[in-house]
Amino acid sequence: MKTVRSMVLVSHDQKSKASASQEVINAFHTAMKGLDLTDEVAVATIPEIGNVRSLPLVVIFPEATVYAPVKPEDVPHLVEEHLYKGREVPSLKVTDSDTLRKISWLTQRKGTLPAENKIALRNVGIVDPESIDDYLAYEGGQAFALALEMTPELVVEIIKQSGLRGRGGAGFPAGIKWDSVRRTAGKKKYVICNADESEPGTFKDRVIMEGDPFTIIEAMLIAGYAVGADEGYIYIRGEYQLALDRVQNAIHQAREYGILGKNIFGTGFNFDIHIHAGAGAYICGEETALLESIEGGRGEPRVKPPYPTTSGLWGKPTLINNVETFANIPSIVLNGAAWFKSFGMPSSPGTKVYTILGNVNQTGLIEVPMGITLREVISIYGKGIKGGQFKFAQTGGSSGSIIPASLQDTPMDFDSYQKVGVALGSGALLICNDSNCIVDSVRVLSRFFQEECCGKCVPCRVGTEQVFKILTNISEGRGTMEDIAHLEWLCKGMEDFSNCGLGQTAGTPIKNMLDHFRAELEAHIKLGVCPTGVCPME
Amino acid sequence: MEENPTQSIPTNEELKREISLILQDGNLDRENLIPILHKITQRFGYISNQSLYEISAQTSIPLAEVFSVATFYRMLPTQQRGRHVVLFCESLPCHVVGGRDVIEALKDKLQLNPGQTSADQKWTLLTTSCLGVCNFGPVVSIDGNIHGNLTPESVREVLNKYE
Numbered sequence: 001m002k003t004v005r006s007m008v009l010v011s012h013d014q015k016s017k018a019s020a021s022q023e024v025i026n027a028f029h030t031a032m033k034g035l036d037l038t039d040e041v042a043v044a045t046i047p048e049i050g051n052v053r054s055l056p057l058v059v060i061f062p063e064a065t066v067y068a069p070v071k072p073e074d075v076p077h078l079v080e081e082h083l084y085k086g087r088e089v090p091s092l093k094v095t096d097s098d099t100l101r102k103i104s105w106l107t108q109r110k111g112t113l114p115a116e117n118k119i120a121l122r123n124v125g126i127v128d129p130e131s132i133d134d135y136l137a138y139e140g141g142q143a144f145a146l147a148l149e150m151t152p153e154l155v156v157e158i159i160k161q162s163g164l165r166g167r168g169g170a171g172f173p174a175g176i177k178w179d180s181v182r183r184t185a186g187k188k189k190y191v192i193c194n195a196d197e198s199e200p201g202t203f204k205d206r207v208i209m210e211g212d213p214f215t216i217i218e219a220m221l222i223a224g225y226a227v228g229a230d231e232g233y234i235y236i237r238g239e240y241q242l243a244l245d246r247v248q249n250a251i252h253q254a255r256e257y258g259i260l261g262k263n264i265f266g267t268g269f270n271f272d273i274h275i276h277a278g279a280g281a282y283i284c285g286e287e288t289a290l291l292e293s294i295e296g297g298r299g300e301p302r303v304k305p306p307y308p309t310t311s312g313l314w315g316k317p318t319l320i321n322n323v324e325t326f327a328n329i330p331s332i333v334l335n336g337a338a339w340f341k342s343f344g345m346p347s348s349p350g351t352k353v354y355t356i357l358g359n360v361n362q363t364g365l366i367e368v369p370m371g372i373t374l375r376e377v378i379s380i381y382g383k384g385i386k387g388g389q390f391k392f393a394q395t396g397g398s399s400g401s402i403i404p405a406s407l408q409d410t411p412m413d414f415d416s417y418q419k420v421g422v423a424l425g426s427g428a429l430l431i432c433n434d435s436n437c438i439v440d441s442v443r444v445l446s447r448f449f450q451e452e453c454c455g456k457c458v459p460c461r462v463g464t465e466q467v468f469k470i471l472t473n474i475s476e477g478r479g480t481m482e483d484i485a486h487l488e489w490l491c492k493g494m495e496d497f498s499n500c501g502l503g504q505t506a507g508t509p510i511k512n513m514l515d516h517f518r519a520e521l522e523a524h525i526k527l528g529v530c531p532t533g534v535c536p537m538e
Numbered sequence: 539m540e541e542n543p544t545q546s547i548p549t550n551e552e553l554k555r556e557i558s559l560i561l562q563d564g565n566l567d568r569e570n571l572i573p574i575l576h577k578i579t580q581r582f583g584y585i586s587n588q589s590l591y592e593i594s595a596q597t598s599i600p601l602a603e604v605f606s607v608a609t610f611y612r613m614l615p616t617q618q619r620g621r622h623v624v625l626f627c628e629s630l631p632c633h634v635v636g637g638r639d640v641i642e643a644l645k646d647k648l649q650l651n652p653g654q655t656s657a658d659q660k661w662t663l664l665t666t667s668c669l670g671v672c673n674f675g676p677v678v679s680i681d682g683n684i685h686g687n688l689t690p691e692s693v694r695e696v697l698n699k700y701e
Contacts, residue, residue, distance in 0.1 A: 200629035200668035238613045279572055280612030282667055296571040298610040357631045363673040430631050444630045448667055
């Protein structure tokens with residue numbers, strides 16, 4: 001796997017541009033080409049640097065050395081000394097404490113690399129997703145072959161040691177789940193890949209399935225071998241036609257090559273995978289609703305426990321993991337648990353795929369180590385806020401949280417976010433500027449929950465509807481202060497008494513709003529105005 | 539979903555034959571109910587009451603269950619739709635990048651409210667949750683084809699292309 005060892009950040013705001021930052025960037029590319037460093041070093045820009053005097057400014061990671069002002073003619077020397085020979089250039093280094101303090105948000109992650117490290121997306125865009133030959137040429141299948149030489153216990157142990165946590169949103173340790181299914185007695189077990197990705201703003205699983213379907217098949221084979229299952233299902237969202245076609249084709253080719261089927265590679269291990277196309281219901285992403293849907297029923301979540309690990313599909317022990325979780329498995333088996341732990345944070349190792357959306361200059365998909373901050377994502381990968389100031393971000397689709405600007409320097413990993421009372425969710429980063437109204441945004445999120453509630457249990461069915469009505473009233477200028485208390489009461493009720501995750505988290509955006517944007521909400525009620533002018537306020 | 543399914547309502551005998559053809563393809567396990575309903579939708583554009591009855595009669599799954607499953611899922615419509623189905627994404631990612639104005643333009647251009655079908659059976663306007671192409675928001679899906687980065691002006695132009 002190719003990883004970047006250094007990363008160069010060049011300031012590229014208006015002031016830097018006036019001081020030839022574009023020429024500096026070009027000079028870096030030219031000098032790196034000359035020394036054959038283009039594969040090892042990434043160059044990125046910092047579109048907003050704040051009020052820093054000497055520009056353009058260059059930060060080189062992982063050392064987090066700051067150089068400024070850098071002129072285009074300094075660059076060849078800098079590249080040769082710092083990036084090629086590994087020696088800092090003292091004459092260009094910034095020592096001015098005021099400047100260093102102003103950009104401390106960038107340098108405090110010294111020792112890490114805010115560069116992309118691709119594990120889950122390792123083959124996306126590189127391997128032909130429609131050709132198993134191409135996949136096999138790129139180390140494909142090696143992890144499965146290696147796993148077959150180990151005992152199933154050892155495979156589970158590697159996943160456990162790696163500390164991989166489920167990437168579907170809840171962050172449950174994958175190894176514990178695998179171990180639980182393996183230990184449950186039973187002749188028939190299932191492995192299910194949850195590809196019913198419907199969280200608003202999330203499309204990472206679609207990209208993985210469209211770009212690298214063979215990795216998912218390989219990971220499911222490894223999982224099947226490890227937990228003792230001989231049958232797998234991929235539950236793909238019905239709207240994802242291309243992903244359905246590509247995965248179907250991949251399964252077909254794998255069967256032809258004898259990688260799926262009976263007595264694989266003469267080891268006596270049998271495994272086959274079926275596809276189930278969803279039919280348009282967000283709730284089917286909930287694991288027990290997904291099981292109901294595969295069995296041909298309404299996608300209504302079951303009561304847990306029993307968990308699917310002991311009683312899943314047709315009552316049999318079942319391992320259910322998200323697409324991105326599976327996409328990490330072959331690399332972990334191939335490179336070992338210690339390698340995986342070298343990425344990210346100790347409690348949340350590895351990388352995370354994020355979708356960057358909303359009011360940023362560049363939207364898209366990135367895979368970065370766990371623990372990167374929102375500020376870094378916005379300025380480095382989003383290329384800065386489009387229009388206005390950063391106001392809040394919405395993570396992980398609708399069951400994620402609203403992250404106010406004050407929390408943008410909190411490392412993004414499961415535990416750090418939990419400590420400050422927000423959730424990482426499934427990996428959507430919807431960046432909103434100050435032209436968005438918090439009441440309007442939360443109202444839209446609530447409408448989603450109301451639409452997608454399956455209707456099985458009362459707290460969620462009634463709660464989501466009431467919450468939406470109240471928020472609509474407030475946004476139309478008919479809110480009262482009692483409404484706030486009522487909202488709090490409803491959110492508490494939904495969280496405590498709902499059957500599944502949808503109802504339990506439907507109140508999260510409202511709680512975040514009350515915690516961080518109470519003044520704006522009260523302005524709607526007490527003053528009868530929407531400060532951003534978004535709400536109709538009749 | 540490249541082509542529009544025919545919208546003509548077949549006569550009873552025809553429907554019976556068509557459905558038995560669809561059912562011949564696979565086994566009639568309960569597990570196959572959703573795939574069967576998918577195929578009926580692809581063939582007829584929606585699942586009529588007659589179809590529900592025929593599926594139940596030919597698979598021995600109780601009619602109430604067939605009905606309850608079909609009505610649970612958004613992609614298994616039990617009401618007839620227009621020749622072109624416009625799905626507007628009303629989730630937050632599209633909303634914050636200008637979706638608010640696009641739905642107003644859609645309503646104005648089609649003279650429909652979400653959930654309605656035009657009198658000439660040409661258009662059905664529906665709202666939907668996230669379609670998973672959020673980096674091109676605001677997004678509209680027409681007959682399964684995605685149109686992204688829409689503005690109130692461009693969405694009118696897109697609609698003009700459909701006959």
